[in-house]
Amino acid sequence: MVPVVRASRDFRRACQEARVDGPLALVPTMGFLHDGHGSLIRAGRNLAPTVAVTIFVNPTQFAPNEDLSRYPRDLEGDLRRCEEAGASFVFAPGSPSEIYAPGFQTFVEPGPLAAPLCGGRRPGHFRGVCTVVAKLFALSRADVALFGEKDYQQFLIIRRMAADLDLGTEVIGRPIVREPDGLARSSRNAYLSPEERPRATALWKSILSVRERFRSGERDPAALEALARDTLARAGLRVDYAELRDPNELQPVASPDPSTRLFLAAFLGKTRLIDNAALGE
Numbered sequence: 001m002v003p004v005v006r007a008s009r010d011f012r013r014a015c016q017e018a019r020v021d022g023p024l025a026l027v028p029t030m031g032f033l034h035d036g037h038g039s040l041i042r043a044g045r046n047l048a049p050t051v052a053v054t055i056f057v058n059p060t061q062f063a064p065n066e067d068l069s070r071y072p073r074d075l076e077g078d079l080r081r082c083e084e085a086g087a088s089f090v091f092a093p094g095s096p097s098e099i100y101a102p103g104f105q106t107f108v109e110p111g112p113l114a115a116p117l118c119g120g121r122r123p124g125h126f127r128g129v130c131t132v133v134a135k136l137f138a139l140s141r142a143d144v145a146l147f148g149e150k151d152y153q154q155f156l157i158i159r160r161m162a163a164d165l166d167l168g169t170e171v172i173g174r175p176i177v178r179e180p181d182g183l184a185r186s187s188r189n190a191y192l193s194p195e196e197r198p199r200a201t202a203l204w205k206s207i208l209s210v211r212e213r214f215r216s217g218e219r220d221p222a223a224l225e226a227l228a229r230d231t232l233a234r235a236g237l238r239v240d241y242a243e244l245r246d247p248n249e250l251q252p253v254a255s256p257d258p259s260t261r262l263f264l265a266a267f268l269g270k271t272r273l274i275d276n277a278a279l280g281e
């Protein structure tokens with residue numbers, strides 16, 4: 001079975017030793033792994049002889065009203081998946097105090113990339129994400145780190161952070177892995193009831209219908225966003241946002257082009273689902 005370290009100092013040492021053999025790739029996760037995570041690990045294997053996976057449900061990125069305590073966990077299953085995907089070792093902190101020692105008080109504050117979309121709806125979320133990822137980069141000194149475009153805004157913010165703070169880790173984004181019916185794989189899909197699960201395809205249907213309308217010549221962002229919202233609402237989802245943004249700075253666009261991305265967040269019952277895609281894919 002893939003080796004597991006539970007203490008920060010052991011993780012630092014394991015990474016230090018691995019870097020003697022060549023580049024080190026890092027895949028940070030919150031566990032309850034699925035094939036989206038697996039694809040990041042496999043991509044890491046193509047870039048580096050050693051791939052370290054971290055599994056940590058990071059409390060600082062959850063607001064008090066969010067799902068920290070009920071976030072799904074399955075360390076045994078996760079270790080099997082890491083092994084299958086070719087991870088070299090796993091860092092699963094034995095307790096949050098491995099990451100946030102008593103007296104901890106220093107955070108990384110992201111800039112304007114964190115203002116729209118999920119940043120606007122989840123105050124402090126990306127500050128928590130940046131802080132934990134900066135710490136994982138500092139502990140591992142990884143050469144590359146892989147992130148999924150499932151969380152596209154997070155990927156851009158972390159890539160920016162690594163550049164701005166000279167962290168020395170190259171941040172690479174990887175495509176979204178989907179279920180056969182188009183639903184983006186997510187640990188949070190486990191929250192969906194059997195009745196809700198088929199309706200969760202509304203996000204993918206919304207993306208497909210907006211792409212189709214774009215292909216047939218519609219260039220009014222408001223009309224495309226309204227179509228996205230209607231598709232979600234018709235399936236009974238409560239829309240959090242449905243917005244077109246440019247893929248680099250996440251600014252609103254006056255005239256969408258094929259690289260423009262549609263960003264969606266919607267509640268199905270109590271579960272908040274997100275998705276995004278370029279109009280021209």
Ligand code: AMP
Nearest residue numbers: 029030031036147148150151176177185
């Ligand atoms: P999480 O465990 O949800 O924090 O995700 C850990 C990493 O896996 C992040 O970089 C996510 O963007 C990525 N990820 C999650 N779901 C997917 C997916 N369906 N396809 C590709 N990457 C994903």
